[in-house]
Amino acid sequence: MKIGLKAGERLFINGAVIRAERKTSIELLNDAVFLLEGHVLQAEQATTPLRQIYFILQTMIMDPNAAASAGDMLDMVLTSSSRTFSHPLVLERLDEVSRLAGEKRWFEAMKLIRDLYPIEAELISGSYSERLPELRSAAG
Numbered sequence: 001m002k003i004g005l006k007a008g009e010r011l012f013i014n015g016a017v018i019r020a021e022r023k024t025s026i027e028l029l030n031d032a033v034f035l036l037e038g039h040v041l042q043a044e045q046a047t048t049p050l051r052q053i054y055f056i057l058q059t060m061i062m063d064p065n066a067a068a069s070a071g072d073m074l075d076m077v078l079t080s081s082s083r084t085f086s087h088p089l090v091l092e093r094l095d096e097v098s099r100l101a102g103e104k105r106w107f108e109a110m111k112l113i114r115d116l117y118p119i120e121a122e123l124i125s126g127s128y129s130e131r132l133p134e135l136r137s138a139a140g
Contacts, residue, residue, distance in 0.1 A: 007021065012037075013028075014038075034061070078098050
């Protein structure tokens with residue numbers, strides 16, 4: 001897998017932080033769990049149930065040594081979130097996130113969570129409507 005980095009951009013690979021001095025690209029020649037800086041959520045941004053799940057998944061990628069304890073936290077937050085939401089698509093995706101996390105497919109789980117942000121925002125604001133068919137097909 002080839003990854004392009006801008007000058008000063010960070011890349012998190014298997015718990016290590018790599019910073020590019022100048023624009024460069026690197027090629028990963030074996031399986032590695034990585035996260036681009038642009039996908040990193042800061043702790044103060046984890047203000048909703050889905051963002052908290054995303055933050056925990058991100059922690060599992062950035063610090064593999066903490067993955068077991070973060071996994072326990074993830075289970076608690078997923079359970080709590082499943083009780084909080086009643087929207088069928090959100091509940092279906094939370095089940096999928098749980099399965100992916102159990103398989104250590106954290107990045108894929110994070111993508112599913114990001115895809116749900118628009119629904120969560122509308123549910124929180126009270127403005128949710130059934131007008132999001134493009135999200136349903138993109139998330140599925």
